[in-house]
Amino acid sequence: MRFVYVTLKYLAVCLWSVFVIAPFLWALSTSFKDFNSVTGGATYIPWLQFEPSLEGWRVLLRSPAQGGVNIVEPYFNSIFVTCSASLISIALGTLAAYALSRFTFKAGFIKNSDITFFFISQRIMPPIVLSIPFFIMLGKLGLLDSLFGLILVYIVLLMPIAVWIMVDFFNKVPKEIDETALIDGCNPYQAFYKVVLPNSIPGLIVAGLFCMIFGWTDFFFAFILTFTEVQLLPVAIVALNSSITPWWSLSAAALVCVAPLIVVAFIVERYLSKGNLSGALK
Amino acid sequence: MSLKVSNLSMKFKDEFHLNDVSFEMSKGKIYTIIGRTLSGKTTLLKTIAGLTNPDSGEMSLDGVDFGAVPVWKRQVAMVYQQFINYPHLSVFENVAFPLKQRKMPRPEIDTRVRQALEQVGLQGFETRKIQALSGGQQQRVALARSLVKEANILLLDEPLVNLDYKLREQLREEFKNIFSAKASENAILIYSTTDPVEAMQLGGEIIVMDEGRILQQASAQEIYENPKTTKVAQITNDPAMNLFEGEVVDSTLVLTSSIHLDLPPHLAALTCGKYTFGIRASGITLDSDGFEFQIELAEISGSETFLHLQHAQMHVVGLLDSVQNFDIGQTVTAGIDSKSLYAFDKSENLVASPYGGTK
Numbered sequence: 298m299r300f301v302y303v304t305l306k307y308l309a310v311c312l313w314s315v316f317v318i319a320p321f322l323w324a325l326s327t328s329f330k331d332f333n334s335v336t337g338g339a340t341y342i343p344w345l346q347f348e349p350s351l352e353g354w355r356v357l358l359r360s361p362a363q364g365g366v367n368i369v370e371p372y373f374n375s376i377f378v379t380c381s382a383s384l385i386s387i388a389l390g391t392l393a394a395y396a397l398s399r400f401t402f403k404a405g406f407i408k409n410s411d412i413t414f415f416f417i418s419q420r421i422m423p424p425i426v427l428s429i430p431f432f433i434m435l436g437k438l439g440l441l442d443s444l445f446g447l448i449l450v451y452i453v454l455l456m457p458i459a460v461w462i463m464v465d466f467f468n469k470v471p472k473e474i475d476e477t478a479l480i481d482g483c484n485p486y487q488a489f490y491k492v493v494l495p496n497s498i499p500g501l502i503v504a505g506l507f508c509m510i511f512g513w514t515d516f517f518f519a520f521i522l523t524f525t526e527v528q529l530l531p532v533a534i535v536a537l538n539s540s541i542t543p544w545w546s547l548s549a550a551a552l553v554c555v556a557p558l559i560v561v562a563f564i565v566e567r568y569l570s571k572g573n574l575s576g577a578l579k
Numbered sequence: 580m581s582l583k584v585s586n587l588s589m590k591f592k593d594e595f596h597l598n599d600v601s602f603e604m605s606k607g608k609i610y611t612i613i614g615r616t617l618s619g620k621t622t623l624l625k626t627i628a629g630l631t632n633p634d635s636g637e638m639s640l641d642g643v644d645f646g647a648v649p650v651w652k653r654q655v656a657m658v659y660q661q662f663i664n665y666p667h668l669s670v671f672e673n674v675a676f677p678l679k680q681r682k683m684p685r686p687e688i689d690t691r692v693r694q695a696l697e698q699v700g701l702q703g704f705e706t707r708k709i710q711a712l713s714g715g716q717q718q719r720v721a722l723a724r725s726l727v728k729e730a731n732i733l734l735l736d737e738p739l740v741n742l743d744y745k746l747r748e749q750l751r752e753e754f755k756n757i758f759s760a761k762a763s764e765n766a767i768l769i770y771s772t773t774d775p776v777e778a779m780q781l782g783g784e785i786i787v788m789d790e791g792r793i794l795q796q797a798s799a800q801e802i803y804e805n806p807k808t809t810k811v812a813q814i815t816n817d818p819a820m821n822l823f824e825g826e827v828v829d830s831t832l833v834l835t836s837s838i839h840l841d842l843p844p845h846l847a848a849l850t851c852g853k854y855t856f857g858i859r860a861s862g863i864t865l866d867s868d869g870f871e872f873q874i875e876l877a878e879i880s881g882s883e884t885f886l887h888l889q890h891a892q893m894h895v896v897g898l899l900d901s902v903q904n905f906d907i908g909q910t911v912t913a914g915i916d917s918k919s920l921y922a923f924d925k926s927e928n929l930v931a932s933p934y935g936g937t938k
Contacts, residue, residue, distance in 0.1 A: 479650040482680030
């Protein structure tokens with residue numbers, strides 16, 4: 298019975314792995330094909346089934362004048378916008394979440410839970426509802442088609458995620474830890490950054506990861522709020538499409554796009570599993 | 580040095596957490612606050628620490644208004660019941676934390692931390708992570724951190740309550756010595772507990788609290804011998820003191836229609852009438868010359884057996900100095916030691932005690 302259970306468990310893991318890894322392998326294989334290899338039927342193994350070509354990767358580095366789509370600049374734009382917006386969102390969101398977790402706010406019928414919901418409601422709203430106000434506001438501020446404008450918009454979009462995750466995390470950190478820090482001579486700010494924050498690293502990582510994923514993969518606002526001066530990676534990838542879908546360069550671009558997230562996920566995974574709060578309150 | 584608290588009150592949703600609390604504590608002494616859960620012990624300790632603000636009342640330390648001093652500037656230390664430490668720091672760093680906050684020179688921190696760890700029996704654990712320690716060890720770290728500060732006031736909020744029985748017994752003994760040493764350094768030690776045995780063992784002065792109010796403040800011996808009210812008698816005894824109605828008729832004590840006792844000398848001064856009588860479990864024990872009781876429950880505790888007995892409307896707990904099994908509903912004969920009876924008036928105030936104290 299146990300053998301059957303273990304076998305089924307491993308079978309399920311294998312199937313899931315195939316489900317997750319197959320698209321990557323498909324994209325990797327396709328990125329080394331050319332027009333003929335892509336249209337010549339289903340092939341997967343280079344050298345055996347098709348002759349590998351670097352054309353798909355070269356297109357990404359060529360300028361538009363040379364028939365390519367230079368994604369280097371959009372790539373760094375995306376990194377800059379995502380990292381800046383995520384860092385600022387985490388910094389502001391963490392402070393807001395700490396306040397919501399530790400202090401009681403009451404204004405009429407509005408309480409802490411209502412304020413937290415207000416933050417989350419920013420994410421519940423369909424993006425199209427926000428797009429026109431954002432467009433008008435950035436236009437009035439002269440920030441349309443600029444990196445700074447995009448960072449501002451992403452802060453609005455990412456901060457609710459940070460607040461939502463961190464409120465929940467801070468609620469799990471015993472309040473007595475803050476109190477002990479105060480008794481041990483910390484003022485409230487020192488108690489926050491010397492004691493509460495170091496014990497909230499797993500929460501910060503999770504919030505940071507979510508912010509980066511949402512920021513990095515956003516196409517909608519990057520498309521609506523930029524024109525010619527600034528371009529982010531998702532928009533640049535879509536721009537690759539023409540009358541003939543270049544699957545080889547699209548696959549290469551998709552891999553390049555997803556690579557940073559995988560690297561970040563691998564780096565932070567070990568910190569996440571450490572979860573060092575267990576000794577706070579036994 | 581003395582801590583003076585006057586008329587502290589704190590209300591939350593129509594419920595008093597502190598109700599007109601006043602006392603004076605002086606240096607070099609251990610004070611034990613005993614009360615049931617939600618009696619206001621933790622609120623009082625947190626108020627002294629500065630973690631909660633009372634609605635009204637004043638606190639002063641050596642005549643200086645203490646209430647206006649922010650928590651981080653008060654010379655207090657506190658140990659919680661939940662083994663609160665800093666999980667991201669090692670044992671050494673945990674204990675050194677308050678000293679680093681004071682920007683003390685490194686060599687002095689080293690010396691003092693090692694001394695404190697030695698005091699609580701954790702030498703050799705300096706580099707360990709908090710998560711790697713047992714509950715008892717974690718509480719020792721918390722205690723070392725509170726000792727190393729050399730605070731004027733050390734607050735201990737039921738520090739042993741979350742430990743298993745054996746460890747609690749062991750630490751209680753160890754901590755008592757540490758507390759005595761600490762108190763001798765001219766500090767004020769305030770220890771809160773729900774456990775009467777713990778309160779009596781620590782000695783010092785006992786403050787009995789209930790519903791945010793101080794019911795009695797006296798030495799452990801005085802509280803034991805002369806509990807001011809029935810509530811104090813119940814809170815400070817484990818099991819709670821048996822209380823039952825009775826009547827003094829001439830020189831006889833009538834407890835039920837069939838339990839009549841000769842009035843013992845210490846109750847002789849009572850005028851005829853109804854009273855509430857109290858007796859500890861140790862005052863009721865199996866005796867072939869006693870009265871018939873039915874066993875409601877027999878609890879074996881270590882080498883003793885607590886017998887929950889019933890006779891007519893009278894429900895009491897008796898003590899047996901041995902381990903015996905009884906069937907529920909079984910009839911036994913038990914004697915009531917009238918020399919151990921306390922008498923309380925209609926207002927539940929003590930009027931006669933076996934130790935001679937009366938109101």
